[in-house]
Amino acid sequence: MEATQELLFKIADDALIMGHTDSTWTGLGPTLEEDIAFSSMSQDKIGHAWNLYQMLHDKFGLADADTLGFKREEKEYKCSHLTEVPTQDYAYALVRQFFFDHGQFMRFSALKNSSIEWLADFSRKVTSEIKYHTLHGDTWLKKLGAQGNEESKARMQSAINEVFPLALGYFEEGPREAELIEKNIFIGEKALQEAWLEKVGDLVAQYGLTLPEGNTVDPSLGGRNGYHTEHLQPLLAEMTEVTASDPEATW
Amino acid sequence: MYGGGYIPEEEKRKQQHMEEDPAKLAEFEARIDNGEKIEPHDWMPAEYRKQLIRMIEQHAHSEIIGSLPEGTWITRAPSFKRKMALIAKVQDEIGHGQLLYNAAETLGKSREQMMQDLLTGKSKYSNVFNYPAKTWADVAVIGFLIDAAAIVNQVANSKGSYGPYSRALERICYEESFHLKQGHDAFVALATGTESQRAMLQDAVNRWYRPIIHFFGPSDKDSVHTGKLMRWKVKMMTNDAMRNQFLSSYVPKVWELGLSFPDPKLHKDDNGEWHFSDPNWDEFYQVIKGNGPCNAERLAVRSWVETQHKWIREALFNPNAKYTLPLS
Numbered sequence A: 001m002e003a004t005q006e007l008l009f010k011i012a013d014d015a016l017i018m019g020h021t022d023s024t025w026t027g028l029g030p031t032l033e034e035d036i037a038f039s040s041m042s043q044d045k046i047g048h049a050w051n052l053y054q055m056l057h058d059k060f061g062l063a064d065a066d067t068l069g070f071k072r073e074e075k076e077y078k079c080s081h082l083t084e085v086p087t088q089d090y091a092y093a094l095v096r097q098f099f100f101d102h103g104q105f106m107r108f109s110a111l112k113n114s115s116i117e118w119l120a121d122f123s124r125k126v127t128s129e130i131k132y133h134t135l136h137g138d139t140w141l142k143k144l145g146a147q148g149n150e151e152s153k154a155r156m157q158s159a160i161n162e163v164f165p166l167a168l169g170y171f172e173e174g175p176r177e178a179e180l181i182e183k184n185i186f187i188g189e190k191a192l193q194e195a196w197l198e199k200v201g202d203l204v205a206q207y208g209l210t211l212p213e214g215n216t217v218d219p220s221l222g223g224r225n226g227y228h229t230e231h232l233q234p235l236l237a238e239m240t241e242v243t244a245s246d247p248e249a250t251w
Numbered sequence B: 001m002y003g004g005g006y007i008p009e010e011e012k013r014k015q016q017h018m019e020e021d022p023a024k025l026a027e028f029e030a031r032i033d034n035g036e037k038i039e040p041h042d043w044m045p046a047e048y049r050k051q052l053i054r055m056i057e058q059h060a061h062s063e064i065i066g067s068l069p070e071g072t073w074i075t076r077a078p079s080f081k082r083k084m085a086l087i088a089k090v091q092d093e094i095g096h097g098q099l100l101y102n103a104a105e106t107l108g109k110s111r112e113q114m115m116q117d118l119l120t121g122k123s124k125y126s127n128v129f130n131y132p133a134k135t136w137a138d139v140a141v142i143g144f145l146i147d148a149a150a151i152v153n154q155v156a157n158s159k160g161s162y163g164p165y166s167r168a169l170e171r172i173c174y175e176e177s178f179h180l181k182q183g184h185d186a187f188v189a190l191a192t193g194t195e196s197q198r199a200m201l202q203d204a205v206n207r208w209y210r211p212i213i214h215f216f217g218p219s220d221k222d223s224v225h226t227g228k229l230m231r232w233k234v235k236m237m238t239n240d241a242m243r244n245q246f247l248s249s250y251v252p253k254v255w256e257l258g259l260s261f262p263d264p265k266l267h268k269d270d271n272g273e274w275h276f277s278d279p280n281w282d283e284f285y286q287v288i289k290g291n292g293p294c295n296a297e298r299l300a301v302r303s304w305v306e307t308q309h310k311w312i313r314e315a316l317f318n319p320n321a322k323y324t325l326p327l328s
């Protein structure tokens, strides 16, 4: 039971915080078309988080989705560092979206075979949505990588170098990993990371860019255990600014 | 969000002097009388084209700039429901901008040129977006009352004579009706909420009252210019008529919720006409000139967007072909 909750929380928190971080681009995208595409993806992510918190409420009798999403202590969030970092650099935002959504796609693809039926059902639904997100990332990496100019290639490459350690942290194991694997609820982070590395490594190479050598990079760890970057606390403060102003109220 | 109707005085004077071929003009006006739509490749008077470009462009800029004050509240929206609705709404507004830039482009002005004119202040956008959204209640007031005002304007203009604009507006109005519904819902939640929520909402209503009265522009019912634009179905209702329609529909709804407007003179007479105190049109002109509380900030954000992403547009443009391809 607790292992499943832990799994759902980390996926939900990732989706919420990534959606939140990405939503800051709404109205500020490089073209109107891209603005719409990016904010639509952040909407999907926040929607996934909402669904997952709702499941935690329905299946385990925890608090309602708004409380779980917006009213926990920083330490209780289990999102990866990858989702927490604010950016004003669109190359960074695109590379992160590419890494994150390939991760999400493979995670939910694996969960389609979960021994928990309702989680498998949900995963089937969301993979078809996230498939479009991965295509978005692929298209942009290609456009600004292999098909881009020298400047865009250089910017994308430096974003890859910067984001990669955070992306590896996305695969940090949680405390109850072994139980999830044993009960066939989830294949586990190690297997997921292996498949992901192969996939994004291939794609990045196709797009004329390179992935840093895995063994030369220190993954940014801690998020899955409640240890976050300095960015999460202010992010949560902003997210809950309105609700905190009158805790009794419904909005 | 809004199709504006503001024309600077000196421009009005210039336009009086444009001469057109009388036969073509008569044929054009007969088509309009017939209720036909004018399409991009049809003959049209130069002034018709010019006024439509000005109007559609102002409308497009209003959508894009209008996404900024609300956009800053996406990260702070107080529940999943409100957050999702707000992102979807702001995204719609950007989409409206896109549709409208496309419609304006059919008249011969490029999106790049429109963006440039926005940044230099040559092109205008709706004054309301030069006021700050200070609290969550502002988001509710914008979503309910500003969108409602925009709908009055857009529904009227969707019956106008220029095909691409009228079709864009039909689609826009369809989406706006959801904004209004969500805005109303958020507004009612605050109005029927705790004491501090109600106080927050009343404060926002007080601050938005004057910009809302300004929204439809100064009275133009006696202007010769308006007569011609209405004759050509560029403008479908006078500013006063639109304002009156808006006040009739929405003031009672706000009053019913136990809220007030900061204007003791606001009332409807026996003929159904609304009256209000002098809303200080000087302020309106000042804001148009760029002296509103947020003009500088809005344009600074827009120009940040333009410079920040320049490298992307350059890369997409395919730099190797840049010097060999003709520019148009």
Ligand SMILES: [Fe+2]
Pocket (backbone or CB within 6 Å): B001, B002, B063, B092, B093, B096, B172, B176
């Ligand atoms: Fe709009």
Ligand SMILES: [Fe+2]
Pocket (backbone or CB within 6 Å): B001, B093, B147, B176, B179
């Ligand atoms: Fe709207």
